[in-house]
Each structure stands twice: as C-alpha cells, then as structure tokens.
Amino acid sequence: MATTNAPPAGTKPPAGTKNAGRPPARARVRTGQSRRRRNAITAWLFALPFVLIFGVFMLGPLLSSFLMSFTDFTSRDIENPFAVGFVGLEQYAALFRNPQFLHSVLNTAYFVVVGIPLTTILALALAVALNNGISRFRTAFRVGFYTPVVTSIVAVAVVWRFILQPDGLLNVILGWVGIAGPDWLNSTTWSMPALIMMAVWRNLGTLMIIFLAGLQAVPGDILEAAEVDGANAWQRFMKITLPMLRPTLLLGTVLLSVGFLQFFEEPFVMTKGGPLDSTLSVSYFTYNQFGFGKYGLASAASYVLFVAIALLSLLQFRALRSKD
C-alpha cells in the first residue's frame, strides 16, 4: 500500500491482522441460520445489478458462443439457430488443421514473447527513473508517456503509417545514424517488429503508472539503510526494490498478457494482417472467420485463445508469486 506515512520499519503492524480491540467478541457469536440467510440475501442484493447486467449481456452471449463452437453454425443459420448440426470437437480439429490458424498462433506467440518483456522492462526502467532518478517535471513526463494510452487507435493509425513508410520519419531518423531503414510494413521480417514497436508505444504508459504506484510502496528507509550499509544502486534495486515489486509486476504482466494475446487493433489498422500473413494474429483470424460467417469455427478459435490467456496468467502467478 502506498502511503506517505509508513511507520518506520520494524514497527509495521503484522500484515493481515485486524486492528485489535474493536469488536466485542459477543457480537460475533450471534451466528444463526436465519442471520446467515439474511446476510446471503443482502449480499446477493448488493451483487444484483451487476449480476443482472452481467447475466444478460455477457454470460448469455458467452454461453451461446461456447455452444456454437461445437456446431457447424454459419451466418445462414441465424434465422433458425436450433436447426444446426452438432459436430462435437470437429471445429477445434479443423482449426488445428488450418495452416493459416497455426501461422496466426505463431505470430501471436512472437508478439507476446517479444512484446511483453520489452514493454515490462522499458516501463520498469521508466518508472524507476521517474521515481528516484529525477526531481523535477515528474508530472509532465508522466502525462507525456501516458498520452498514447488515452488515444483511439483510429486516430493514431494514420500518423503511424506515415512514420513507417520507406521514406517516412523513422527511416529518416535511422538515416542520420547511417542505417538504411527497411520498408517496415511491407517486409515479412520487419512488419511484426514495427507493430511491436507501436504496441509498446501504446502500452508503456499503463505499465509505467502501475509500476510507479508499486515503487511508492517501497519504504525509503530500507533503501537508506542499505545505502548506509554500502549497497550500490544496482544492488539496492535487485535486492530490495525488485522483490518488493513482485505483486505489482504480476498485476502488470497479467494485464498486459490479457491484452497482448488479443493482439488485433494494430494489424487491423496498419497491415490488414499482411504481408504474407506475417502479422495475422489469432484474434484477427477469428475476426475474419466471423466476417466469413463461419461462427462455429470463429467461436472455437476464440476459446482456444481464451485457454491460452488463462494458461499464461496462471503461469505468471506461479512464476511471480511471493514465496512466503
């Protein structure tokens, strides 16, 4: 928890305890059936508006799409949805026989494996620099780096296309240092790096804010003490800051994975999945299948993606969970 007045180290209240001495014990004894039921009803009443909206607008469509993934549903069955054939796992099997889908899986993996660490490391470096590398203009930097996050992709796509052209801004700048830049969006080698660049630009701000918040929770006095003990900045960062940031890193990377695995907007506005399908992501493939009216196949592809997202999140929980 970030707070300005963290008590000095060693006097912290043990985590997870309730402030002692407030509730008289008597009150907690009165737990009868009726009371429990009343509590349950109250709780459900609190959840009711959410549950209603959630049920109608999310769960309903979710269930129907889930069922669709086991049928041969196409756009022509819309008028009469209950007349479709049940095909079991055939749609899933068809997916994994589909070379284009497999290609999109590889592309998405490429994007995630390069994009997530890159964004995380850059955002962390940025957060550390803003947190204790400088003392002025913090707000300006923070707003500056966060700006790409708040803008709509439709608006920035045009500008990025101009930047990435063979004679565009990026290659002009590369030319200053003697590098002949590639034709970014038309090269199977460079199209994905170009989109990763754009995605990092768009997502850096979010992670930076999260990490900044996490850094504020690292008690300064521990760092001070370590400095007095002769630990240099790098050691302090590795030994104190990073371990304390673990939950923050976890939250950040999980959020990023959920977003990055659904990689869609950048190729949609920049390359249409090309050249040679080199930027076709699983989400984009799914979108195309919906477009072709192959709802069954598209739903199946979505659930494959969902499983991937859930797995990656779990994996990160395992890897970054505190070991205490």
Add this chain to the structure above:
Amino acid sequence: MIHPNAKKAAAVGLATALLLTGCGRDSAGSPAASSAKPIASGPASGTITLWAQGSEGEALPALLKEFEAENPGVKVNVTAIPWDAALSKYQTAIAGGTTPDVAQMGTTWMGDFASSFDATPQEIDASDFFPGSVKSTEVEGTTYGVPWYVDTRVVYYRSDLAEKAGITKAPETWDDFKALAKGLQEKAGAKYGVQLPAGVAGSYLDTLPFQWSNGAKLMNDDGTKWTLDTPEAAEALKYYSSFFADGLASKAVSTGTTAEASFVDGSAPMMISGPWHVGLLNKAGGEGFEDKYKVAPMPKETTSTSFVGGSNMVVFKKSENRDASWKLLQWLSKPEVQLKWYKATGDLPSQQSAWKDQSLASDSKLSVFGDQLKNTNNPPAVSTWTQVAAAADSEIEQIVKAGKDPAEALKSLQQAADSIGTGK
C-alpha cells in the same frame, strides 16, 4: 478448483442448451428462389429506411427530396455508414434482424448477403444497364436489386513522361503495356515503370482483368465448381508477375498515400485504377496536372476486359415497405436522376443512355471509362467469394513476394477454393 455449486450450475446450463439445440440440421435444402411479387401501382407512400456508405450516404438526402416531392406520401430516412466497417454493420444487422428497407451494396458483397435480399420484380427494366453490372446483381440465377452506379478499372499513365520515352500512343496490347512501363523506367527517370498491387487485400481482384482478357473463367458455366487453375489464368499471372520479377513494379504495397504521390512525382508514373483517382490525382498534383496524364482501356490479349465495380441498390426481404422501396429503386435508375447524381458525387451512371449526355461524352478521360464499361466482367456472386478472394490474395502475395510459380500458386488456390466450396 471449482466450487461444487459451480459445477452443478454449469452442468444444468449445458444440459438445457443441448436440449434446445438437440434438433439437428434439416435435411431439406434452402427454400427455392422466391418468384418475385409484382410491385403495387400508384405513387410510393410510407417511410423507407435506407443505408448508404460514406459520401453516398451524405449526398443522398438532398437528391431524395425530389423523390419525396414526386411522391407526397413518402418519407425516406437515410443513414450514412462508414465504408471501413460497413461489412460488419450489415452482417450484424442481418444476424439481429434489424436490416433497413433499402441498402447500397458493394458489387462483391452480393453473394454474401443474397439470402436476405428481396428478388427483383418483373417491372424493373434492366435492358439499358451495362451488361457487366447486371451480371453483378445475379446470384445463383436470381436477380436482386439494381445496379446503381458503376466503376471500372483502366490504365492511368503519365502521357508527358511517355512522350519523353518516345511513346505517343496509348498502350493497346499486353506488349505495348510492358513496353510503356519499360520506357518510363529506362528513359523517363521513373524508379518503377508501373504500380501494381502486390498482395494487399483485393489484389487478386486487380489481376482479374488480365485473366479475363486472356480468356480465363473463374467458374464452370453452371456455377457449381471453381475453375481457378486454368492455363489461361496461369499465363495471365505469369505476365502479371513478370513486372515484379523484372523490377518494373515495386513489391511493396503502397501504404498511406504513396500511390498518388509516386504517380505525381514520376517515380511510378503508371497504374491501374478506377474513376475516383481522377479527382485524387488532380488534388495531389495541383494546378495543371490533369493535362500531364491520360487514361486508356485495359491492354488487350484476346479481349480487353476489365473489372466492373461500383454499388447496387437492394431491397431487404424483411422490408415492411417493399412496394415503396422498389419504386425508389426504379426512380434511382432513371437516366436523368443518375445524371443529377453524377453531378453531385461523381458516381458514374449504370444506365448506358445517361452516358450520351455531354458532361460525360465530351470528357476525354470519362469517355474512356464509358467505353471500357461495355466490356467488363465481375467475380462470381456466390456466398463464399470473400473467402476465396482472401485465400487468393495471399497466393498473389506469394507469387509476387516469395517468387512462387503462378501455376503452383493457382493449384494450391484451386485446392483451397474446392475446400471452401461454392456455398451451395
């Protein structure tokens, strides 16, 4: 780690759903093509909702005021839809049963949505439309809607630079076309002799004029089977890809606005495009540029057949004001109305008689489009066309960028198309 209650709930939900869906597909085929009902006589009345894309949607209300004046009992509500998401919009509207009465349809979308359209009644006179456009309204033997405005692809080239290269007449044959590209590149300082699509979405469509001009057909005569890997098609694609192999065309897709820019600055002074490019080029080139370039019909091999595009107007089956909707389509098909529309938007009339008007006939560039429109073709209007085209685009990309042999590429395309089917 799922709560037992959750398991129970999920099981119940699944069971219910399976009960609901447990009926299986009917073996009976789709209903036979409906024989179109006649249109009721008398003036149109009631409310008509109409969706049109982009600038058409913005300009239509002004034109339709006249229709409302002629039919005092009618009110047309126009909604403009962004081009780049129109397909999604129609798909979801059909899925949700919220279609309008009348809509503008891209000619290549007809096959996708035909099952939701109302068949064209007898009273619609199609005799004066460009034949290629009429073909685009036919899906599996039934006609839906009417051709509304047309466009077609022709050759744009910088005549001033061609003169520099010593070429003074328009390219007529495939050989001329190639010679012009070579000349522009070698003698007129062009980096590339011609701009050709290298595998972006829609590039297969752009190769079709070459294929058709060489006598290729995409389907057998009764439309039951794809015939994509014919020798004629392979020969045309070989010709097409030779431009890339010889370095006459750039393998890079033109992104953003490079197409106009490189045409104007002379770095790639020839391309194949539709009528909309006239305005764009004049804007990009500035004062006096319109005299520096010319247009010519598609180069000829056995024929000079181009692609006909544009938009049709259709009436949806679910329309609650069918008669008035068809009356509106009749009105929009009148040559004099189409001319007014052309003057308001630059959309070219689909009625041949409208082209006799001076504004079109005396324009050196537009008259070329008029001539070309008499000899056009369009891709088969079947519901799987979008899918086949998408697969074909990536094959074109393979040919151009990865040097795949055209015959090989067509073979794999044929396989892909066979597995996609014709939607029947």
Add this chain to the structure above:
Amino acid sequence: MTIPDTSPLDAAAPAATTPGTEAAAVVRGTAPAGTNTTGGSPQGSNARRRSGRRAPARRTLTYAVLVVGVSATLLPFVWMFLGAFKTQGELLRRPITWWPEQPTLENFSSWFNELQIGTFFLNSVVVAVFTVLGNLLFCSMVGYALAKMDFPGKRFLFLLVMVMLMVPGVVTFVPLFVMVSKLGLVSTYPALILPFLAAPMGVFLMRQFIMGIPDSLIEAARIDGAGELRTFLRIVMPLCGPPLATLGILTFLGSWNNFLWPLVVAQSEEMYTLPVALSLYSTGQNATDYGLLLAGSVLIITPIILLFVALQRYFIQGVAATGIK
C-alpha cells in the same frame, strides 16, 4: 543484505490482501499518498535527499534520456496536430512536410459547419458519463459483497468475473447484438450503455481495494446497528475515492474510444458517437480525406488528454491504492 520479514508482501493469489494502510491513513485524517504539490511521489522528500547526493552527471543523463523518450512518444501527436492544418494536396505529397505550407482551418471548419459534430459529441458524452456512473456504483457494490460478505455462490461469482476478464472480446460480439436486437434496444442509448455497465475489470479493482479496508471499521458499524447499505454508503464508499477515480478514468477512456459497437448498434446518424463519425466522414471507399481525419482526431483526443491531465494525480493514487502493495 536480508529483506526484513515485515515486508507488506503477502500476495498469495490474485486476491492479495493487506491491511488497508491507505484507507487507514485516510481515516486518521492524514494526507493520502502523492498529494504533494509537485505531483511527485510520496517518497519525494526521500528521493530528493538521495538524488542530492548523486552524481549530477548521472541525473543529467537520466533527464536527457527521458526527454528524448518523451519527445519520441509525443512526436506522432505533434505531426497529427500540424497535419490537421494542412491541405489534402500537401498531405498527399512526398516527401512529407512538417510545417504546414499554407496553414488552413478548412478541416476544422468543415467539422463544425457541415457535420453535426455537436450531436456526436453529445452522444459520446452521454454514453461515457452514464457508463462511468453505472460502473462506479455497480462495481463497488458487487466488489463490497465479494470482499466483505459471506454468501453462497461467492467464489463462483468471482470466478466468473475472472473468466470474463480473459474472454476475447471478439467472441461475444455477434451474439450480443442478436440479444440487444431481440430486446428491441437497437439504436437507443441503453444499447450503447448497458452492455458496458458492469466491467469485470472494475469489479476486480473495487474488490481488491475494499479487501484492504480494515474489517474492524466495518464490524464497528455493523455493531452500531447500521445496516449493510448504510455501512457501505457511510464507511466504505467515502474511503474508495482513489480506486473510483481510476475506474472512472479507465471506463471513460474505453467508452470514448469505442468504435465497432456504437457503429453496429446505431441505426441512424443521430445516434453516432465521435469515433464512428470520424470514420464515416474521413474514409471513403477508395480514398481517405487525411486532413479531415487528422482534424477529427485532434478534436477527439484533446478533451480526453485535458481530462487526464486534470485528473492524473487521483488516477495514479487510485492505481497505487488498488491491490498494488
């Protein structure tokens, strides 16, 4: 060098909880985090003291790197802004120009004069405001129930929320539209608002924060005879300022930039929101009006950047206060 075992890290699962020192600070009437006027971190004083001892060369380098980085980040916006004042001809020319040769206001004036930008703006605002308000209320209610109450089905409900967080958005699109049209809501404000009123992300955020509020506070209120609703309104909500700010901003952003759904749901132009209008008027079948697109982008982005600049401090506090320990 060992880490003291009093570290506030006891994250064991996504539902990591620690005592709400933040909330406690608020309760004790002390200044919450990050309210120093420079907008710096609460460690500002420490950081400043430390950096004072640091080699100035390193600090200069840090500044230099940050300035280069932030310039690169903002460059596309600069170009967008300048491009909005260029003519179509200039935008089509190569090589690209930076400063408009003949600056023109034409792109903006066509937005204001010919197009009903007022209507689109109003639609965007109405949808965003209601979406935000609904989310703030419903997500905190359900977050409270999930964090501080015991009821059958609680774990299942939370599991559902987590599942929804991870389901790809594209999958429910068509079924959702069919649902909305069956309810007869097409082309209404409810259709634009309702499906987004209960964001799983919001529930997650609120639950995380409310878990950090000391039970003792809530117990005390319950013992004093306050009902759950009163406890929620009087005790819990007043403490939830920071996460509500964060949730509010994130929801607003999502709603403001949403494109495909409003397009599909609106059956007439009166119901279009800004991004739909932007796409409609600037991209044609075969050509894009770049000037109009850039000017429209500037118009869409500006309010939201201003909003962010005004609220960014609360936003960062909110992120800091929500389950990040």
